[in-house]
Amino acid sequence: MQRRYQTWIVAATAILMLCEQFVKSPGLAAAAKEVRNWGLIVAAFALGLGTVNLTMIHGDKISKKKEGWFNSLVLMAGLVVFAVTGIVLGTSHKTYSAMYDTTVSPMATALFGTLIFYIVSAGYRSFVIRRLESGVILASALIVMLAQIPVGRMISPVIPDAATWLQNIPNNAGQRGLVIGAAVGAVANGLRVMLGLERNFGG
């Protein structure tokens, strides 16, 4: 029974979104917009669930002085300081922006920036021609990498041309095939959930 109600709500919401797209009606559009707005509000409430989980796991570590409790304390302190400042002053306040800019933004840059090291080591490790498949990946990657830097042209003017060709013909075709396939899959998956074939909420 439970599952059936879920499926109904999923289907009703999805059908409303579909109607907005395919049927010309101001009333429908307004209703759909309203419901989308509800989605954003519900998502905001959902954040609280995650926060409770975080607080429970780390609160437990702190109160029982489990291994790593100090870091949990740091975590909770960061949470409280930012939440309180952000709520009291607002997130566009100068003090808050400064806090954000000195912590979140460099840390995001840092982690995002470590990716290149992983790309280099993953490339070095995996781009060995053990099979023909990896040879093809390697060859197209090498050509495009060389084409991305001015030196590539100096080695041979063929390199940037080859890269452009690879990009426009096989890459484009591959992307397209993948996109069409994945879209069919995603749509079918959506329909399956709407029909209640997938048990996505347990129960």
Place this chain on the structure above:
Amino acid sequence: MSLVADRALGLVTLLLLFGAMYWQMQVAKGGKLPTIRRIAGLDAIPEAVGRATELGRPVHYSTGIGALDNEFGPQTLAGLGLLQYVSMLCAKYDTKIINTVCNPVVFPLSQEMVKSGYTEAGRPDAYTDDMVRFLSSEQFAYAGGAMGTMQREKVAANFMIGAFYAEALLIAEAGFQAGAIQVGSTARMYQLPFFVIVCDYVLIGEEMFAASAYVSREPDKLGALAGQDIGKVVSFLLIGLGAVLTTFKINVITDFLTKYGK
């Protein structure tokens, strides 16, 4: 109230696909099950969980940072579907699962999936609240947290299935460094190559959407999958036919798609 004419083909596509799926589901329920080609990435899942069991180390699962309420939602849902399957295996083999979560809306759903996986394996009491961990809704805070967690918990298997963004390779490399056997899957084209290069097994693009039929082998899901295939076969034929016609300057298909396919 009237139909938006220039978008009509979108709706027609949906209805045809729906029809094909429905038809094939009836065929499958009637006992004529379609045969499904092998998908190595899915066959590898029990093996990976088994390896973690042998080593006595936990399994890590991530559905990426993808949300539900955009067009990548179905990928996240597919990831959640396999989360239930992996949880079921973990419960069966008595191996710890750690599911780290980034999106707040995905979080309660993840809890549901892991719980129901444990229930399906007949061990609902073995589920504990620290299995599904909400880390952060900030992409890189989540990535950093997942990387640290995987290293500290010494995970032996790492599943990354869902809508992945730049966190994909960060998590995959952390998994590699932890010595985990890795299964990756996403239909996000920017990130797919990283999984192909780093992971031991990959579900390429659409393969992730075939997963639930593949692992469950339930007739109606297999039927739906066969219906989904009809969609691709039709696209395939349409491209071939359309290109040939275009060559002879017959542009009916192109014009039709342009006019009604917005």
Place this chain on the structure above:
Amino acid sequence: MLQKLQSIDRRIVYLLFFVVTAVPFVRPVQVPMQIAEYTKGTYEAMEALKPGDFVLIDVRFSPASAGEMVPAYSSMLAHLLKKPGVRVAWFVTSLSGAIYADDGIRMFEAAGKVYGKDIAQMGFLAGEETAIAAVSQDIFKAFPSDSRGTKSDQLEVLKGIKNAKDFALVLNMSDGGLGPLGWVRQANMPFGTKVISLLSQVMVPSAIPYYQAKQVVGLVSGLQGGAEYEQMLGTPGRGMASMGAQTFGHLYLVALVILANISYLVTRGASKGGRVK
């Protein structure tokens, strides 16, 4: 010896990479470059702007990718500043994008543009494509007031503008998410609006089909696009300096891969098997 080339400790790989890139980054070397066709497309569309035209900028990137996006972003803004009488409004579709919209406002104000008359910052709208759809259909409904609280109908910069049909150009600046797709679907397809995307480089291959389908009139590809743009404008900056570091970093990776393969080929006879990855 050769075998070792296949299994250098990753930390050494990392360290050498750091050295090879940091040195040219601190001590820049100039490198000549070729300008991509889609960057030219962007430049030409911007060049074609006439006095009175309205340009909408959608900022959807975060501090994490500032290094890649900002050189091109600044150059494109500088280009807009060169076009007299063009009206510009910003809006933000990622949480932390407002910083860059505000930077843009400051840059324009420093050049003598008047807030409210020539430029405006409308603020943040959540839900990427939903937001884009709302703005394309009715900018006043989407933003009853701007980010400073002024009623939108009192903003001279928005005079005569209603929906995406009235936008001379949309500049979408994304480091993730949908890229130009949201705009293609919500503005270009229904209204025929001209769309330009500044994208992080990794997103560009996926956006090229839209450029080829003429749903997007121009693309700018991250840092390289920034350097190209600096060259077209004739004002070298951080973008061009970064190209040196890029060059050496790329060559380093190419060299590593070649070495690993040579060592593999030479030692293949000696040892077979092992984990593929």
Place this chain on the structure above:
Amino acid sequence: MSISSDPKAWIAAILILCLYSFLYKENPVFRFAEHLYIGIGAGHAIAVQWNNLKNTAFLPLFRGNMMMIIPIIIGALLYTRFSKKYVHISRLCLALPVGLGIGLALRGLPAAQILSQIRATLVPLNNINNFLTVICVMGTLSFFFFTTKQTPVVRGFSEVGKWTMMVTFGLTFATAVFGQMAIYLGALQRVLGTWLGMIK
């Protein structure tokens, strides 16, 4: 070279170095930064969403938009998950975002990713490039025929598809090298430039 005297530049640089230390190995310094980041990230999200809720739900409600009571109640009912007895209500609430996502995918994907991509592939087969494009798209597509009979034709096409995808993967990887390097240079700028003052 002049080291920054701005404490903000110091904090930023130190946090960056803490996170970079993971490259060597997981260590206490990284763990500290990781936890701090998660905490701050959570705090930031709370503040942002709080303000969102205030502006999009509570203020309109107090101004008389009674509709807003519905999402607020749905949102609040999510918290029934903490009760064993009423947890099913929270499951019902989750059906809303799921339905939204599916609806948006179903309405957008057919036109934008199926039909328009098919249309873009319908090129006259009068040169080798167009011919290859068509064959490669068809090949890639046929790689995902899961249940159709694997006849020699299908197998041939899907073989073409496999190789096409390999090129795509290599190319996307290479493009990522450039993009990620740019982001790394941004971090470098912060440490070597803003903090240590080594870049003019």
